[in-house]
Amino acid sequence: MKGLQEQALVLEEYIKEVDETSIMTIFDKVCEYEISIPRIERKIEKEEIYENIKGRWQSIHNWFVGENSVSEVERMSDITSDIIRKITRYAQQIGELYNIGANRKEEYRHIAHIFGMCQNINEAHKMSSMVFGVDTCLHLKNLNVRETDSIDSGVYDEDPTYYDLEPRIRIIKNRSKRLPAQDYTLEKEIQRQQHLDRIKNDQNIIMELMKENTIDFSELPMIDGYTRKLLLNLLSRGLADLNHAGKCEWGADYWIDDSHLKMCEVKCEDGDFYMPSFRIHFRMEEFYEGN
Numbered sequence: 001m002k003g004l005q006e007q008a009l010v011l012e013e014y015i016k017e018v019d020e021t022s023i024m025t026i027f028d029k030v031c032e033y034e035i036s037i038p039r040i041e042r043k044i045e046k047e048e049i050y051e052n053i054k055g056r057w058q059s060i061h062n063w064f065v066g067e068n069s070v071s072e073v074e075r076m077s078d079i080t081s082d083i084i085r086k087i088t089r090y091a092q093q094i095g096e097l098y099n100i101g102a103n104r105k106e107e108y109r110h111i112a113h114i115f116g117m118c119q120n121i122n123e124a125h126k127m128s129s130m131v132f133g134v135d136t137c138l139h140l141k142n143l144n145v146r147e148t149d150s151i152d153s154g155v156y157d158e159d160p161t162y163y164d165l166e167p168r169i170r171i172i173k174n175r176s177k178r179l180p181a182q183d184y185t186l187e188k189e190i191q192r193q194q195h196l197d198r199i200k201n202d203q204n205i206i207m208e209l210m211k212e213n214t215i216d217f218s219e220l221p222m223i224d225g226y227t228r229k230l231l232l233n234l235l236s237r238g239l240a241d242l243n244h245a246g247k248c249e250w251g252a253d254y255w256i257d258d259s260h261l262k263m264c265e266v267k268c269e270d271g272d273f274y275m276p277s278f279r280i281h282f283r284m285e286e287f288y289e290g291n
Contacts, residue, residue, distance in 0.1 A: 008073045012064045027053050042169035170215075188278045199249050202230055205213035206248075206282075213284050214257075223271050235278055 027050060034049045047111050063072045111131060118124040123278035146158060205227055215231065223231075238246040238256040245255040264277040 004073065004077075008064060008077075012071070012073075015061060016063050023057065027057075203248070203250050205230060206210070210282065213282050215280040215282075216277065217266055217275060217279070218262070220266055222267050222269065225268065228268050231280075234280060236278070252282055254280050257281055 030053050031049045035044065035046060065071055066074070114131075115124055115127060118127055146153075206215070209220065209223075209227075209231075211219070217231070218254050220231075234246065234248070234254065235256065238244050238254065243255070244258065245253065247253050258276070261276045261278070263274055265272055265274055
């Protein structure tokens, strides 16, 4: 940055002194040199080389001279100066905080010496009220339950409360306690049995709704919300397959028949809705094997 500040003004003056005729001459010379270089890949046109050189020159001009008297060098210099100014101010503030801490340390030591000269606790109380005052008193929170509700009982009449304070430095860490591994066999077995019961219940619902191994949505009786969700889940999984086929959780295969679709009304306990009259055909030998 220091070298740029020293050389930027010199380069700006040199660039400003170059006239348009000299620039065009330089462009032509550079184009002729680039064209004279033999290339195997492809043949480069003069216009392409000229536009490339012109773009590079414009970038150099914008960097050192700029447009409307604002160059990239000046902008970068302002940003750098602002960053240096902020860093200097932060360093000054850190130094002031350190000095304040040092001064406070001496003050605390002097106050501790004054308290040490007190003859009894009453003199210490009076000195405390003079040094700290009522407005700047310390408010204590999270204390244990008081043994008395008397308003005449002071802080020094209560039993002391002890708290374990953890260090704030990162080096010291609390030792983690090793706990024995818990046995979740019973919980897993309960969850497994609940899952099997749900699959068994779904299978029974499907068996009650089937007519000749088929569930026709246009012929469904009044169903509840859980049954509707179960049927629509089977329908969506089947339609997502390219062959419109699927498999139930208990292992039975089924396929969706959409050859004779028409709009039908499905009556449910929580409301009716309209949908195409799909049919779900099951393979009964696999259906009863999962039973």
